[in-house]
Amino acid sequence: MRFRPMIMSSVFLLALPAVAQETAWQAEAIQKALDYHAANLPELCVSPVDTEMEPASFKLQVGEETAARQALIVELPCQFGAYSQTAVYLLSDQHGAVSEILFPTPKFDVIYSGEGEAATVEKIVIYETPYRREVGNGLYDPDSRTMSERNNWRELSDAYTETRGAFKHGKFEIVYFAVDATFDGKDNSIVLIERDIW
Numbered sequence: 001m002r003f004r005p006m007i008m009s010s011v012f013l014l015a016l017p018a019v020a021q022e023t024a025w026q027a028e029a030i031q032k033a034l035d036y037h038a039a040n041l042p043e044l045c046v047s048p049v050d051t052e053m054e055p056a057s058f059k060l061q062v063g064e065e066t067a068a069r070q071a072l073i074v075e076l077p078c079q080f081g082a083y084s085q086t087a088v089y090l091l092s093d094q095h096g097a098v099s100e101i102l103f104p105t106p107k108f109d110v111i112y113s114g115e116g117e118a119a120t121v122e123k124i125v126i127y128e129t130p131y132r133r134e135v136g137n138g139l140y141d142p143d144s145r146t147m148s149e150r151n152n153w154r155e156l157s158d159a160y161t162e163t164r165g166a167f168k169h170g171k172f173e174i175v176y177f178a179v180d181a182t183f184d185g186k187d188n189s190i191v192l193i194e195r196d197i198w
Helices: 004-039
Strands: 056-062 069-080 085-093 098-100 107-113 120-128 139-141 146-152 160-168 171-180 190-194
Touching: 004 056, 004 069, 004 085, 004 098, 056 085, 120 190
Parallel strands: none
Antiparallel strands: 056 069, 069 085, 085 098, 107 120, 139 146, 146 160, 160 171, 171 190
């Protein structure tokens, strides 16, 4: 019984370097992401020196178990609006590599019946799904490795697009896309894409 405290202390001391090492690469990865962002600032993004916000970061394992590397998704503010804000994201790993994260974002046409706010939606057609960096009102969930984006078309939030992408094979793939194209004060979203990539 008398040896238990000594054993526990040894385990604790052995754990400290690992924790310090983990914290060190994360701090370095965030700084590398900030440096990259400042040197490659998207045209519409505010400069990092103009915002005093600490960037949010999320752990992410990239690659298969046998060749996995630890990385962080680093969120960097871009534009601020009255009821919406945008951000861009960088992937910064434990080996010092930094890369831009792109998100699939459908473009579409809405065919209406009627005029004004009383118009009803007849059809919504997706004609292209380009990849882009900027995400509106983004919310990343580390557990499901998904990024959700909701773009409100006006302050009432009754017309909007909602997109979700899941991280797989080193990139985000679209798993959900819905559009509410009516202006009647109600939630009338139409789901255009819904798939399971796992």
